[in-house]
Amino acid sequence: MVKSMTGFGRKTKEKEDFKVTVELKAINHRYFETLFRMPRQFAYLETKLKKNMATILKRGRIECFISFEGAQIAKHNLTVDWELADHYFRFLKQAQKRYDFSEELTMQNFLVDPVFLEVRESVEADSTLETLVVETVLSATKRLDDMRLLEGAELALYFKTHLETLEACLKEVKQAVPEMEEAYRKRLESRMTKLAGAKFDERVVLTELALFLEKADINEEIERLDSHFKQFYSILTDEGAIGRKLDFLIQEMNREVNTIGSKAMSLTITENVVEMKTTLEKIREQVQNVE
Structure with missing residues:
Protein backbone atom coordinates (compact mmCIF):
# COMPACT_ATOMS: atom_id res chain seq x y z
CA MET A 1 0.00 0.00 0.00
CA VAL A 2 1.40 3.39 -0.98
CA LYS A 3 1.80 5.77 1.94
CA SER A 4 3.38 9.21 1.77
CA MET A 5 6.07 10.22 4.26
CA THR A 6 4.84 13.81 4.56
CA GLY A 7 1.81 14.91 6.51
CA PHE A 8 0.39 16.63 9.58
CA GLY A 9 -1.57 15.32 12.54
CA ARG A 10 -3.14 17.24 15.44
CA LYS A 11 -5.10 16.05 18.46
CA THR A 12 -6.31 17.67 21.69
CA LYS A 13 -7.55 15.81 24.78
CA GLU A 14 -8.82 17.05 28.14
CA LYS A 15 -8.99 15.35 31.51
CA GLU A 16 -9.73 16.90 34.90
CA ASP A 17 -7.81 20.20 35.03
CA PHE A 18 -5.51 19.43 32.10
CA LYS A 19 -5.67 19.96 28.37
CA VAL A 20 -2.99 18.41 26.13
CA THR A 21 -2.45 19.33 22.49
CA VAL A 22 -0.14 17.30 20.23
CA GLU A 23 0.94 18.39 16.77
CA LEU A 24 2.94 16.11 14.47
CA LYS A 25 4.73 17.18 11.30
CA ALA A 26 6.31 14.52 9.08
CA ILE A 27 8.85 14.95 6.28
CA ASN A 28 10.96 12.59 4.18
CA HIS A 29 13.74 10.63 5.80
CA ARG A 30 15.58 7.44 4.98
CA TYR A 31 14.83 5.98 8.40
CA PHE A 32 12.35 6.56 11.24
CA GLU A 33 13.46 9.55 13.31
CA THR A 34 11.62 11.59 15.94
CA LEU A 35 12.15 15.02 17.47
CA PHE A 36 10.13 15.93 20.57
CA ARG A 37 9.46 19.43 21.88
CA MET A 38 7.71 19.33 25.25
CA PRO A 39 8.18 20.31 28.93
CA ARG A 40 11.22 18.63 30.41
CA GLN A 41 9.07 16.88 33.03
CA PHE A 42 8.04 14.48 30.26
CA ALA A 43 11.44 13.96 28.66
CA TYR A 44 11.58 10.47 30.17
CA LEU A 45 8.56 9.54 28.01
CA GLU A 46 10.38 10.01 24.69
CA THR A 47 11.39 6.36 24.30
CA LYS A 48 7.90 5.10 25.07
CA LEU A 49 6.25 7.63 22.75
CA LYS A 50 8.65 6.77 19.92
CA LYS A 51 7.92 3.04 20.28
CA ASN A 52 4.18 3.70 20.17
CA MET A 53 4.54 5.85 17.06
CA ALA A 54 6.75 3.22 15.39
CA THR A 55 3.89 0.72 15.53
CA ILE A 56 2.11 2.92 12.97
CA LEU A 57 4.84 4.86 11.17
CA LYS A 58 7.84 3.10 9.60
CA ARG A 59 9.84 5.85 7.90
CA GLY A 60 10.10 9.62 7.98
CA ARG A 61 11.31 12.39 10.28
CA ILE A 62 8.56 13.21 12.77
CA GLU A 63 8.53 16.46 14.76
CA CYS A 64 6.27 16.21 17.82
CA PHE A 65 5.10 19.36 19.62
CA ILE A 66 3.31 18.84 22.96
CA SER A 67 1.69 21.77 24.79
CA PHE A 68 -0.43 22.03 27.94
CA GLU A 69 -3.20 24.21 29.30
CA GLY A 70 -4.91 24.27 32.67
CA ALA A 71 -3.45 23.51 36.07
CA GLN A 72 0.21 23.97 36.78
CA ILE A 73 1.99 20.88 35.46
CA ALA A 74 5.18 21.48 37.42
CA LYS A 75 5.55 21.75 41.18
CA HIS A 76 7.99 24.34 42.55
CA ASN A 77 9.91 23.89 45.78
CA LEU A 78 11.87 26.47 47.74
CA THR A 79 15.34 25.31 48.81
CA VAL A 80 17.20 27.22 51.54
CA ASP A 81 20.88 26.86 52.44
CA TRP A 82 20.42 27.42 56.16
CA GLU A 83 24.03 26.75 57.10
CA LEU A 84 25.28 29.41 54.71
CA ALA A 85 22.54 31.79 55.86
CA ASP A 86 23.64 31.30 59.51
CA HIS A 87 27.23 32.19 58.62
CA TYR A 88 26.04 35.22 56.70
CA PHE A 89 23.81 36.37 59.58
CA ARG A 90 26.62 36.05 62.11
CA PHE A 91 28.91 37.99 59.82
CA LEU A 92 26.39 40.85 59.58
CA LYS A 93 25.91 40.96 63.34
CA GLN A 94 29.68 41.08 63.90
CA ALA A 95 30.06 43.73 61.22
CA GLN A 96 27.40 45.88 62.98
CA LYS A 97 29.32 45.83 66.23
CA ARG A 98 32.73 46.19 64.63
CA TYR A 99 31.85 49.14 62.42
CA ASP A 100 28.98 50.55 64.46
CA PHE A 101 26.30 50.14 61.77
CA SER A 102 22.97 51.62 62.77
CA GLU A 103 20.83 49.77 60.17
CA GLU A 104 18.68 46.93 61.42
CA LEU A 105 19.01 43.50 59.87
CA THR A 106 15.93 42.52 57.86
CA MET A 107 14.82 39.69 55.61
CA GLN A 108 15.77 41.87 52.66
CA ASN A 109 19.41 41.29 53.51
CA PHE A 110 18.90 37.64 52.60
CA LEU A 111 16.53 37.97 49.68
CA VAL A 112 18.87 40.22 47.68
CA ASP A 113 21.30 37.35 47.26
CA PRO A 114 19.92 34.19 45.54
CA VAL A 115 22.83 32.14 46.88
CA PHE A 116 20.70 31.37 49.95
CA LEU A 117 17.38 30.70 48.23
CA GLU A 118 16.65 28.61 45.16
CA VAL A 119 13.33 27.72 43.56
CA ARG A 120 13.51 24.26 42.01
CA GLU A 121 11.05 22.75 39.59
CA SER A 122 9.93 19.20 40.28
CA VAL A 123 10.89 16.72 37.55
CA GLU A 124 8.14 14.27 38.50
CA ALA A 125 5.08 14.31 36.25
CA ASP A 126 1.55 13.53 37.36
CA SER A 127 0.63 9.93 36.41
CA THR A 128 -2.82 10.99 35.15
CA LEU A 129 -1.24 13.61 32.91
CA GLU A 130 1.36 11.10 31.73
CA THR A 131 -1.38 8.73 30.55
CA LEU A 132 -3.15 11.61 28.81
CA VAL A 133 0.05 12.56 26.96
CA VAL A 134 0.61 8.99 25.72
CA GLU A 135 -3.01 8.68 24.54
CA THR A 136 -2.97 12.06 22.77
CA VAL A 137 0.29 11.36 20.95
CA LEU A 138 -1.06 8.01 19.74
CA SER A 139 -4.28 9.63 18.49
CA ALA A 140 -2.32 12.37 16.69
CA THR A 141 -0.13 9.68 15.12
CA LYS A 142 -3.20 7.90 13.73
CA ARG A 143 -4.43 11.17 12.22
CA LEU A 144 -1.04 11.76 10.66
CA ASP A 145 -1.12 8.24 9.26
CA ASP A 146 -4.57 8.84 7.75
CA MET A 147 -3.26 11.91 5.94
CA ARG A 148 -0.24 9.99 4.68
CA LEU A 149 -2.55 7.29 3.35
Whole structure:
Protein backbone atom coordinates (compact mmCIF):
# COMPACT_ATOMS: atom_id res chain seq x y z
CA MET A 1 0.00 0.00 0.00
CA VAL A 2 1.40 3.39 -0.98
CA LYS A 3 1.80 5.77 1.94
CA SER A 4 3.38 9.21 1.77
CA MET A 5 6.07 10.22 4.26
CA THR A 6 4.84 13.81 4.56
CA GLY A 7 1.81 14.91 6.51
CA PHE A 8 0.39 16.63 9.58
CA GLY A 9 -1.57 15.32 12.54
CA ARG A 10 -3.14 17.24 15.44
CA LYS A 11 -5.10 16.05 18.46
CA THR A 12 -6.31 17.67 21.69
CA LYS A 13 -7.55 15.81 24.78
CA GLU A 14 -8.82 17.05 28.14
CA LYS A 15 -8.99 15.35 31.51
CA GLU A 16 -9.73 16.90 34.90
CA ASP A 17 -7.81 20.20 35.03
CA PHE A 18 -5.51 19.43 32.10
CA LYS A 19 -5.67 19.96 28.37
CA VAL A 20 -2.99 18.41 26.13
CA THR A 21 -2.45 19.33 22.49
CA VAL A 22 -0.14 17.30 20.23
CA GLU A 23 0.94 18.39 16.77
CA LEU A 24 2.94 16.11 14.47
CA LYS A 25 4.73 17.18 11.30
CA ALA A 26 6.31 14.52 9.08
CA ILE A 27 8.85 14.95 6.28
CA ASN A 28 10.96 12.59 4.18
CA HIS A 29 13.74 10.63 5.80
CA ARG A 30 15.58 7.44 4.98
CA TYR A 31 14.83 5.98 8.40
CA PHE A 32 12.35 6.56 11.24
CA GLU A 33 13.46 9.55 13.31
CA THR A 34 11.62 11.59 15.94
CA LEU A 35 12.15 15.02 17.47
CA PHE A 36 10.13 15.93 20.57
CA ARG A 37 9.46 19.43 21.88
CA MET A 38 7.71 19.33 25.25
CA PRO A 39 8.18 20.31 28.93
CA ARG A 40 11.22 18.63 30.41
CA GLN A 41 9.07 16.88 33.03
CA PHE A 42 8.04 14.48 30.26
CA ALA A 43 11.44 13.96 28.66
CA TYR A 44 11.58 10.47 30.17
CA LEU A 45 8.56 9.54 28.01
CA GLU A 46 10.38 10.01 24.69
CA THR A 47 11.39 6.36 24.30
CA LYS A 48 7.90 5.10 25.07
CA LEU A 49 6.25 7.63 22.75
CA LYS A 50 8.65 6.77 19.92
CA LYS A 51 7.92 3.04 20.28
CA ASN A 52 4.18 3.70 20.17
CA MET A 53 4.54 5.85 17.06
CA ALA A 54 6.75 3.22 15.39
CA THR A 55 3.89 0.72 15.53
CA ILE A 56 2.11 2.92 12.97
CA LEU A 57 4.84 4.86 11.17
CA LYS A 58 7.84 3.10 9.60
CA ARG A 59 9.84 5.85 7.90
CA GLY A 60 10.10 9.62 7.98
CA ARG A 61 11.31 12.39 10.28
CA ILE A 62 8.56 13.21 12.77
CA GLU A 63 8.53 16.46 14.76
CA CYS A 64 6.27 16.21 17.82
CA PHE A 65 5.10 19.36 19.62
CA ILE A 66 3.31 18.84 22.96
CA SER A 67 1.69 21.77 24.79
CA PHE A 68 -0.43 22.03 27.94
CA GLU A 69 -3.20 24.21 29.30
CA GLY A 70 -4.91 24.27 32.67
CA ALA A 71 -3.45 23.51 36.07
CA GLN A 72 0.21 23.97 36.78
CA ILE A 73 1.99 20.88 35.46
CA ALA A 74 5.18 21.48 37.42
CA LYS A 75 5.55 21.75 41.18
CA HIS A 76 7.99 24.34 42.55
CA ASN A 77 9.91 23.89 45.78
CA LEU A 78 11.87 26.47 47.74
CA THR A 79 15.34 25.31 48.81
CA VAL A 80 17.20 27.22 51.54
CA ASP A 81 20.88 26.86 52.44
CA TRP A 82 20.42 27.42 56.16
CA GLU A 83 24.03 26.75 57.10
CA LEU A 84 25.28 29.41 54.71
CA ALA A 85 22.54 31.79 55.86
CA ASP A 86 23.64 31.30 59.51
CA HIS A 87 27.23 32.19 58.62
CA TYR A 88 26.04 35.22 56.70
CA PHE A 89 23.81 36.37 59.58
CA ARG A 90 26.62 36.05 62.11
CA PHE A 91 28.91 37.99 59.82
CA LEU A 92 26.39 40.85 59.58
CA LYS A 93 25.91 40.96 63.34
CA GLN A 94 29.68 41.08 63.90
CA ALA A 95 30.06 43.73 61.22
CA GLN A 96 27.40 45.88 62.98
CA LYS A 97 29.32 45.83 66.23
CA ARG A 98 32.73 46.19 64.63
CA TYR A 99 31.85 49.14 62.42
CA ASP A 100 28.98 50.55 64.46
CA PHE A 101 26.30 50.14 61.77
CA SER A 102 22.97 51.62 62.77
CA GLU A 103 20.83 49.77 60.17
CA GLU A 104 18.68 46.93 61.42
CA LEU A 105 19.01 43.50 59.87
CA THR A 106 15.93 42.52 57.86
CA MET A 107 14.82 39.69 55.61
CA GLN A 108 15.77 41.87 52.66
CA ASN A 109 19.41 41.29 53.51
CA PHE A 110 18.90 37.64 52.60
CA LEU A 111 16.53 37.97 49.68
CA VAL A 112 18.87 40.22 47.68
CA ASP A 113 21.30 37.35 47.26
CA PRO A 114 19.92 34.19 45.54
CA VAL A 115 22.83 32.14 46.88
CA PHE A 116 20.70 31.37 49.95
CA LEU A 117 17.38 30.70 48.23
CA GLU A 118 16.65 28.61 45.16
CA VAL A 119 13.33 27.72 43.56
CA ARG A 120 13.51 24.26 42.01
CA GLU A 121 11.05 22.75 39.59
CA SER A 122 9.93 19.20 40.28
CA VAL A 123 10.89 16.72 37.55
CA GLU A 124 8.14 14.27 38.50
CA ALA A 125 5.08 14.31 36.25
CA ASP A 126 1.55 13.53 37.36
CA SER A 127 0.63 9.93 36.41
CA THR A 128 -2.82 10.99 35.15
CA LEU A 129 -1.24 13.61 32.91
CA GLU A 130 1.36 11.10 31.73
CA THR A 131 -1.38 8.73 30.55
CA LEU A 132 -3.15 11.61 28.81
CA VAL A 133 0.05 12.56 26.96
CA VAL A 134 0.61 8.99 25.72
CA GLU A 135 -3.01 8.68 24.54
CA THR A 136 -2.97 12.06 22.77
CA VAL A 137 0.29 11.36 20.95
CA LEU A 138 -1.06 8.01 19.74
CA SER A 139 -4.28 9.63 18.49
CA ALA A 140 -2.32 12.37 16.69
CA THR A 141 -0.13 9.68 15.12
CA LYS A 142 -3.20 7.90 13.73
CA ARG A 143 -4.43 11.17 12.22
CA LEU A 144 -1.04 11.76 10.66
CA ASP A 145 -1.12 8.24 9.26
CA ASP A 146 -4.57 8.84 7.75
CA MET A 147 -3.26 11.91 5.94
CA ARG A 148 -0.24 9.99 4.68
CA LEU A 149 -2.55 7.29 3.35
CA LEU A 150 -4.61 9.88 1.44
CA GLU A 151 -1.49 11.36 -0.12
CA GLY A 152 -0.26 7.84 -0.84
CA ALA A 153 -3.42 7.08 -2.82
CA GLU A 154 -2.69 10.09 -5.04
CA LEU A 155 0.91 8.93 -5.48
CA ALA A 156 -0.31 5.47 -6.51
CA LEU A 157 -2.43 7.01 -9.30
CA TYR A 158 0.58 9.09 -10.35
CA PHE A 159 2.78 6.00 -10.56
CA LYS A 160 0.21 4.00 -12.53
CA THR A 161 -0.20 6.82 -15.07
CA HIS A 162 3.53 6.97 -15.70
CA LEU A 163 3.84 3.18 -15.78
CA GLU A 164 1.31 3.19 -18.61
CA THR A 165 3.61 5.60 -20.45
CA LEU A 166 6.54 3.25 -19.90
CA GLU A 167 4.56 0.26 -21.14
CA ALA A 168 3.51 2.15 -24.27
CA CYS A 169 7.14 3.07 -24.99
CA LEU A 170 8.31 -0.50 -24.44
CA LYS A 171 5.63 -1.74 -26.83
CA GLU A 172 6.97 0.56 -29.54
CA VAL A 173 10.51 -0.65 -28.84
CA LYS A 174 9.39 -4.28 -29.31
CA GLN A 175 7.74 -3.41 -32.60
CA ALA A 176 10.82 -1.56 -33.80
CA VAL A 177 13.24 -4.48 -33.27
CA PRO A 178 12.34 -6.42 -36.48
CA GLU A 179 12.41 -3.17 -38.46
CA MET A 180 15.86 -2.37 -37.07
CA GLU A 181 17.18 -5.81 -38.04
CA GLU A 182 15.70 -5.57 -41.55
CA ALA A 183 17.08 -2.05 -42.05
CA TYR A 184 20.55 -3.19 -41.06
CA ARG A 185 20.37 -6.20 -43.41
CA LYS A 186 19.45 -3.94 -46.34
CA ARG A 187 22.26 -1.49 -45.57
CA LEU A 188 24.71 -4.37 -45.38
CA GLU A 189 23.57 -5.82 -48.73
CA SER A 190 23.75 -2.38 -50.33
CA ARG A 191 27.30 -1.93 -49.08
CA MET A 192 28.37 -5.37 -50.30
CA THR A 193 26.83 -4.69 -53.72
CA LYS A 194 28.85 -1.50 -54.06
CA LEU A 195 32.06 -3.24 -53.04
CA ALA A 196 31.71 -6.63 -54.81
CA GLY A 197 29.00 -6.08 -57.39
CA ALA A 198 25.80 -8.08 -57.73
CA LYS A 199 27.55 -11.43 -57.19
CA PHE A 200 28.64 -10.97 -53.56
CA ASP A 201 28.81 -13.90 -51.18
CA GLU A 202 25.57 -14.02 -49.18
CA ARG A 203 27.30 -16.02 -46.47
CA VAL A 204 29.34 -12.94 -45.61
CA VAL A 205 26.15 -10.92 -45.23
CA LEU A 206 24.58 -13.56 -43.01
CA THR A 207 27.70 -13.76 -40.87
CA GLU A 208 27.84 -9.99 -40.44
CA LEU A 209 24.11 -9.87 -39.74
CA ALA A 210 24.45 -12.58 -37.09
CA LEU A 211 27.26 -10.63 -35.39
CA PHE A 212 25.16 -7.47 -35.43
CA LEU A 213 22.11 -9.21 -34.00
CA GLU A 214 24.23 -10.65 -31.21
CA LYS A 215 25.59 -7.21 -30.26
CA ALA A 216 22.30 -5.36 -30.72
CA ASP A 217 20.00 -7.97 -29.18
CA ILE A 218 17.77 -6.23 -26.62
CA ASN A 219 15.17 -8.96 -26.14
CA GLU A 220 16.47 -9.87 -22.67
CA GLU A 221 16.36 -6.24 -21.57
CA ILE A 222 12.82 -5.93 -22.91
CA GLU A 223 11.71 -9.02 -21.01
CA ARG A 224 13.31 -7.83 -17.77
CA LEU A 225 11.74 -4.39 -18.13
CA ASP A 226 8.35 -5.96 -18.71
CA SER A 227 8.89 -8.06 -15.57
CA HIS A 228 9.92 -4.96 -13.57
CA PHE A 229 6.73 -3.16 -14.59
CA LYS A 230 4.61 -6.05 -13.33
CA GLN A 231 6.61 -6.16 -10.11
CA PHE A 232 6.14 -2.42 -9.60
CA TYR A 233 2.37 -2.80 -9.86
CA SER A 234 2.51 -5.68 -7.38
CA ILE A 235 4.58 -3.77 -4.81
CA LEU A 236 2.06 -0.91 -4.85
CA THR A 237 -0.42 -3.26 -3.15
CA ASP A 238 2.02 -4.66 -0.57
CA GLU A 239 1.47 -3.97 3.13
CA GLY A 240 4.04 -2.04 5.14
CA ALA A 241 6.85 0.23 3.97
CA ILE A 242 7.50 -0.11 0.22
CA GLY A 243 9.53 3.00 -0.58
CA ARG A 244 12.93 1.30 -0.57
CA LYS A 245 11.66 -1.56 -2.74
CA LEU A 246 10.31 0.88 -5.32
CA ASP A 247 13.52 2.91 -5.25
CA PHE A 248 15.62 -0.19 -5.92
CA LEU A 249 13.28 -1.28 -8.72
CA ILE A 250 13.56 2.14 -10.39
CA GLN A 251 17.35 1.74 -10.41
CA GLU A 252 17.00 -1.65 -12.11
CA MET A 253 14.63 -0.19 -14.72
CA ASN A 254 17.07 2.60 -15.46
CA ARG A 255 19.84 0.06 -15.96
CA GLU A 256 17.80 -1.89 -18.53
CA VAL A 257 16.72 1.26 -20.38
CA ASN A 258 20.31 2.52 -20.56
CA THR A 259 21.44 -0.84 -21.97
CA ILE A 260 18.73 -0.72 -24.63
CA GLY A 261 19.81 2.80 -25.54
CA SER A 262 23.45 1.78 -25.90
CA LYS A 263 22.64 -1.25 -28.11
CA ALA A 264 19.85 0.09 -30.30
CA MET A 265 20.56 1.42 -33.79
CA SER A 266 17.09 2.77 -34.46
CA LEU A 267 15.71 6.29 -34.24
CA THR A 268 12.36 4.97 -33.00
CA ILE A 269 14.00 2.99 -30.20
CA THR A 270 16.23 5.93 -29.26
CA GLU A 271 13.25 8.28 -29.01
CA ASN A 272 11.40 5.85 -26.78
CA VAL A 273 14.48 5.33 -24.62
CA VAL A 274 14.65 9.10 -24.02
CA GLU A 275 10.94 9.14 -23.11
CA MET A 276 11.36 6.20 -20.72
CA LYS A 277 14.35 7.79 -18.97
CA THR A 278 12.42 11.03 -18.51
CA THR A 279 9.40 9.16 -17.13
CA LEU A 280 11.51 7.05 -14.79
CA GLU A 281 13.09 10.20 -13.37
CA LYS A 282 9.62 11.61 -12.64
CA ILE A 283 8.68 8.40 -10.85
CA ARG A 284 11.97 8.28 -8.94
CA GLU A 285 11.46 11.80 -7.58
CA GLN A 286 8.07 10.85 -6.14
CA VAL A 287 9.25 7.46 -4.88
CA GLN A 288 11.51 9.36 -2.47
CA ASN A 289 8.31 10.47 -0.73
CA VAL A 290 6.96 6.93 -0.22
CA GLU A 291 7.21 5.31 3.21
